[in-house]
Amino acid sequence: MSRLFCIILSSVVISAYAGNLDTYFFNNSLRLDFVISGNNDTCSIQAIQWKIEPYWSGNPSSYILHNNAGDYLVMLNDLETGILIYQNGYSDLFAEWQCLKQQDSIFHYKNSLRIPLPKKDSRLRIYRTYNHSKKQLLFEEIIDASCAQKSIEKNQFRIGLHYLGNYKKNLDIVFLAEGYTRDEQKKFKADAQNMIDEMLAWEPYKQYKKSIDFHYVFNPSLESGTSIPQKGIIKNTVLRSSFNILGSERYLLATDSYLIRDAASLVPYDIICVLVNTDEYGGGGIFNHHLAISTKNPQAGFVFCHEMAHLLAFLADEYSDDTKELPAQACFNGEPLQENISNLMDFEKKWAALINGTDKEIGMYEGANYQKKGFYRPYLHCAMREYYHSYCPVCKRVIIEMLEYYTKK
Numbered sequence: 001m002s003r004l005f006c007i008i009l010s011s012v013v014i015s016a017y018a019g020n021l022d023t024y025f026f027n028n029s030l031r032l033d034f035v036i037s038g039n040n041d042t043c044s045i046q047a048i049q050w051k052i053e054p055y056w057s058g059n060p061s062s063y064i065l066h067n068n069a070g071d072y073l074v075m076l077n078d079l080e081t082g083i084l085i086y087q088n089g090y091s092d093l094f095a096e097w098q099c100l101k102q103q104d105s106i107f108h109y110k111n112s113l114r115i116p117l118p119k120k121d122s123r124l125r126i127y128r129t130y131n132h133s134k135k136q137l138l139f140e141e142i143i144d145a146s147c148a149q150k151s152i153e154k155n156q157f158r159i160g161l162h163y164l165g166n167y168k169k170n171l172d173i174v175f176l177a178e179g180y181t182r183d184e185q186k187k188f189k190a191d192a193q194n195m196i197d198e199m200l201a202w203e204p205y206k207q208y209k210k211s212i213d214f215h216y217v218f219n220p221s222l223e224s225g226t227s228i229p230q231k232g233i234i235k236n237t238v239l240r241s242s243f244n245i246l247g248s249e250r251y252l253l254a255t256d257s258y259l260i261r262d263a264a265s266l267v268p269y270d271i272i273c274v275l276v277n278t279d280e281y282g283g284g285g286i287f288n289h290h291l292a293i294s295t296k297n298p299q300a301g302f303v304f305c306h307e308m309a310h311l312l313a314f315l316a317d318e319y320s321d322d323t324k325e326l327p328a329q330a331c332f333n334g335e336p337l338q339e340n341i342s343n344l345m346d347f348e349k350k351w352a353a354l355i356n357g358t359d360k361e362i363g364m365y366e367g368a369n370y371q372k373k374g375f376y377r378p379y380l381h382c383a384m385r386e387y388y389h390s391y392c393p394v395c396k397r398v399i400i401e402m403l404e405y406y407t408k409k
């Protein structure tokens with residue numbers, strides 16, 4: 001546990017919002033870039049660099065996320081008083097890989113997380129959360145606030161006039177262009193607009209329309225499209241996205257977290273959507289990190305909303321998949337954390353209270369989380385299971401909870 005003496009500043013920092021500071025935080029983000037590595041049973045985090053970003057767009061009324069969302073838990077305590085001043089969760093590809101149970105192998109993954117920049121000395125802890133009762137401390141660091149403050153002064157941050165709106169009390173979504181060349185900027189804007197139109201036509205997003213902001217970051221790629229290693233296609237793109245993540249044909253992500261955070265940090269944002277200029281079907285979404293989506297596919301709008309539920313609300317897939325043999329019990333030595341699936345080990349923590357309520361369709365339907373047997377979902381049809389359906393009432397409820405977290409007045 002080393003003391004953080006100096007915070008290395010981001011080269012992408014261009015401005016900062018300096019008004020209305022609350023008790024514990026500046027209006028900047030403190031970002032930790034790290035590598036997580038390990039095997040099926042254990043893992044560790046090694047810090048690579050710290051960066052200060054111009055914006056913290058989180059809601060000042062919601063510094064503590066109270067639910068169990070995420071494979072990791074982030075806690076920040078004021079050093080002097082011990083008071084918990086910030087708590088959140090996130091997921092990553094490493095946790096997914098651990099579930100695949102590839103014997104005797106080691107995996108490492110570059111990742112990053114952001115917290116609001118503390119004004120006082122604070123203790124940061126990151127835990128791996130395996131289930132409701134088992135968590136492991138992976139990382140602990142004392143953040144020296146005076147060092148952070150000097151770093152801000154040194155950089156003479158200025159208010160980003162462009163973003164003096166209500167980004168603190170709104171959900172801020174940033175679209176990053178990926179695989180669009182210099183000549184394709186208009187296309188990127190049009191593709192982003194299609195995603196926005198689709199999302200805002202869906203409940204519960206529709207009812208939060210006025211509280212959702214969209215931002216765009218366009219960095220041109222040298223080549224159009226994305227990499228598809230299984231087909232021998234490798235493209236030179238700005239965010240280095242790729243299909244075939246973890247060997248899955250349709251799984252598309254931009255796995256260089258430092259690159260996508262650098263791009264996103266130019267605007268206030270809560271969540272990142274990487275729009276990939278390809279007509280190949282696919283996508284991916286990781287809670288509190290990013291989603292990637294192929295924008296030219298006819299199902300793009302639907303897939304966008306499906307992946308959004310992974311990204312925003314830590315919802316699980318409700319479908320079965322014959323090709324994906326997850327060793328479910330190895331991964332879930334207890335009730336899984338996602339709210340829309342259950343293996344009945346502790347069903348009371350899930351939607352049990354809604355059964356026999358006003359909506360008679362809510363029940364226990366076997367087949368979810370890629371498994372035909374042993375995992376249950378709350379509704380016959382749901383966007384987390386199949387096309388042409390909206391979110392089921394349980395998924396909707398969890399998404400509303402997260403929208404409230406971001407937009408509470």
Ligand SMILES: [Zn+2]
Pocket residue numbers: 318340379382383384391392393394395396
């Ligand atoms: Zn559902």
